[in-house]
Amino acid sequence: MYVAAKGGEQAIQNSEALFQVLKGPVTPALVQAVQEGLPYLVDRVMGEASLYSPELAALAIAQAGGDLYEAVLLLRAYRSTQPRIAYAAPVTPDSMLTVRRISASFKDIPGGQVLGPSLDYSHRLLNLKILDQQPSPQQNGHLEAESAATALMNLPETPAAALYPLVADWQRQQGLTPELPVREPTDAADIPDVTTDTVLFPAPREHRLQALARADTGGVLALGYASMRGYGLIHPTVNELRLGYAEVEVVHPITGETFSAGRVRVSQAEIATSGGSKDKPGLSLGFAATMGWNEVKLIAAATLDMEMNQPNPHPAHTEEFVMYHTEPVEASGFCIHFKLPHYVTFASSLDNLRKVISTFYSSDRPAQQTADLEAMKQATP
């Protein structure tokens, strides 16, 4: 139970002022620096907030002093004030302008592996020379900014392809994965929307994928990692991981023509494991996609997608558990609400505690109560 906290207004104002002073000013230059210099952080906030706006995400990060839960909350709150003005056409993976696409299932996938931008193959060494403002040549095999630029100048003249087929389609042609169900054309307005609908379980596929797309990266990773360490029922293999750009195609409200309103960074992961159906053994797939580039979240989320498809998953991998406990704003909000005054609840607990102490543990307690206490101690394992 909460009680109304009156007074302390000046202290509250000072508290916020102190936060602002310690954090430093939020300036357009800072917002621009965050947007340009920390794209993966911006992507993470945009994905968890379900709003694609690098500038506003950067502003949220700067305004929150880098507190990601606060930043996601700020951006979601802003999103909730904006009307939905159009529905974009669905984005298919083979229409995505792909810059990175790897598979751990097969080396020679159709279209080939495209490493694209990644730190996967780098040494994880802090470049302390940056702090000394010294030039950073290639050192110990680690490509620094300058040498990276040089490396890019040595690219072959023929650029990599922009579009790639799906690994799963190739497997499907070989009969390794089941055929995709044929779906009736759907009015975009009828697609379930986890941001406005009440969530019921079992959740529609749309709700599950939307919830994973906007889930807390850390939460998804924790539950996904638990599966990978052995609490799960599957062993995931990254069938295909993609980073790229998707065209936001909408219909012009007056001319009726389809046009691209811009490109957004998107990523998706597909996880494979052996399984299939009783009638036809093969591969089972788990899937996740999100706005922005966030590989670790997607691999964990696609793993959880497959865990949730299992007949009797670990309790922490049921759909309800995963969807409820990886929701960043609800989870962080509930956690920090415990800072609110709980004086009455706590006073009530304390009353009970004092009563127990005075009844059973005070030196002048009656003999019968002493006997009861001894009996309780005996009974307690």
Next chain:
Amino acid sequence: MTFAGYTPAEKRTRTTFLALMWSLSYPGRSFQLSAEQAPFELIAETLLDLETTYCLSEKTTIHHAAQSGARMLPPERAAYHFYEQVTEQDLKSLAQASVGTMPFPDEGATLILGGGIDSGARFELTGPGVNGSIQVQIDRIPSEFWILRERACQFPLGWDIFIVDERRVIGLPRSVKMKRTG
């Protein structure tokens, strides 16, 4: 920090929304709509957008409804029902308006009906938002409609109704009890 002011459309829809909100908060009390546009245009502009649904009676034309991006659906699936005049023939489609379900009572329809206020049939309203009871008079609504309403409004299920008379609007939320007194 500076904030942009309201655009004319935002100001208009905000004023209309407040009138509609207060009219449901105080059932039977009339609130004033802006004179900038026809009242049904104002209400449609305020309530409809891409993610909403509506239906119109045969005699109702609302330009904003078509421009809003909202979907026009059959009466049983529409969230907002606009009837500038309610005739005996309209009762059949009004009867199909959704009352919601126990898990989702919010899916009950909102009916915007043209009628007369302060003349016609007399009703005594009681319930949430009414201090004791309040007397209202509503005209130009077929009396059978009120029987339909009584059947439909089994709280939390039912319809939320606005009666619009020129610039005035009164709200009859599903939670209010209506007793015919004359």
